[in-house]
Amino acid sequence: MHRAHRITDPSYELMDDHEGMSVIYRQHGFPCPLVRWHFHKEYELHLIVASTGKVFIGDYIGHFGPGSLFLTGPNLPHNWISQVADGEVVPRRDMLVNFTDALIEEGGQVFSELKSLAPMLERAQYGIEFRDPRLIAEATVLMQRIEDSRGGSRLGWFMILMELLAGSDAYGLLSATSAAQLADDSNVERTNRAVDYIFSHYGRELPLEEVAEHLNMKPTYFSRVFKQATGRCFVEFVNRLRISKACELLTDSERPVTEVCFASGFNNISNFNRRFQQLKGMTPSDYRRLAVQRLTDQRALA
Template identity: 55%
Template sequence: MSNQIARLSAPSYELIQPKDHSSIIYREHGFPDPVVCWHYHKEYELHLITHSSGKVFVGDYIGNFYPGNLVLTGPNLPHNWISDVKNGEVYPERDKVVVFTDDMIQAARHAVPEFRDLADLLRRASFGIKFNDPQAIAQAHRLMPLIAASSGLECFAHFLTLMSLLAKTNQYQLLSSEHYLSITGEKNQQRANQAVNYIFKHYCQDLSLEEVAQEMGMQPTYFSRFFRQTTGRRFIEFVNCLRITRACDLLAHSDMAITGICFEVGFSNISNFNRHFMALKMTTPSDYRRLSTITHDSA
């Protein structure tokens, strides 16, 4: 995994400057890029991935992402997309992003009753929403460039069309858990970044809490508490989730034997791998591969 891959465990606050005479902001992000980091802000963001694949973090959720993924994040919900790139590999455009504020939505609700149709959608966005509706995703591909290329009422009309489609679909997945408590602010950010960077480089190996604590210059007990406070997860839970997420990617997109995948992602024996896989995915690795094959064949 590239040394450029880094999830900021203590999320930094991003100040988004509004455009003059517009309540909608359109952006495009490349990768790698300084603005692509583990962060939060007071605005909603709708992300459409157009190039590359990798790991996505939303609150305490960890998963894989691919081109075509469409995700809405709510205010103050930490998030990041980390592309799996080789050294020197660059994506000038990685995702398209539409940004809007809760202040705008709430003000509009008082003046325009129809905005209440978005209430359930925006409430779900506090957990992060991944949309799985092919038609909604296709419309996002069509409408986002129109939002980017227009202004004024025309831009706002395209935005409302897209939001209406997303509010109506029932094909979605909530990402972060109800129990996740965001740890905001900059305190301890540098040390948290150092720990997570080290884990990303070594999670497919035999990695212990004691080893990372030593790398950080901390006592294991203190590091364990520190890590849980800054990520919302216990150390071993975080490492195993990364390993199982990588295993899912290999099961769905390679012909590698399941035993080989077990060792490739960092587990020392197949029974331990199967147990953690079942706990996180509620199915066996072989059934996950079979269902992934069926899904791809029918797409």
């Protein structure tokens, strides 16, 4: 039995614990009050240490596991929800490094080398997932050194980490919608509750009216608020979540495609195949073959 931890804390995260430091390091487990659909002015480099689940960045929905590494730009809404058993606690799930535009922009006026980071930070407004296992392994070591250091040493390790990430071309851009279009404090909190509810129930028939009722909102108003906050209409959001689950099952199991269809929340195999083709540009069987080949290639490089 799996569940998503329900969180209803404020959606805008104010980081008032800088303590005079330019680079903030944090880590937390799951469940945790920080796990919610939220945004903040800082960039966030987010490394998953333990557990698997779904990542939501802007209008993107994907799968995460240990070793997943993401960079989100200022005010880009995001959340990582682990799939855990009832009562299960993950003591240390995330390692996070936060920093502001001011650090890079003002620092760049003194140190011209920092200007080389600009293209990566520009891409971060849509969210970035780094996909090179060797780079992620190096980044993990550097994030640990950031945790263990203070002062100039922390800043030095941070700059080495940023240079490493900026030099990689093994990444994917995630959200089709930028932060400027999504960050709305008045709507994101309600969307947090909606995403939490959808995540808990998307494996069955889930009408928009049910979610709207859960939030004590009129269906038409909920539909408008939800699309404004996520960049997707309700049906498309749910279908993307289900297709993401299907991709996970196709990659990590040998279950027949028909079984994957129903296990991911679809009740019609033809609709499942059509939606999968639309979103992934290939059939579920072709996706499985490519996923297996990718895993084989990664193991050969390791």
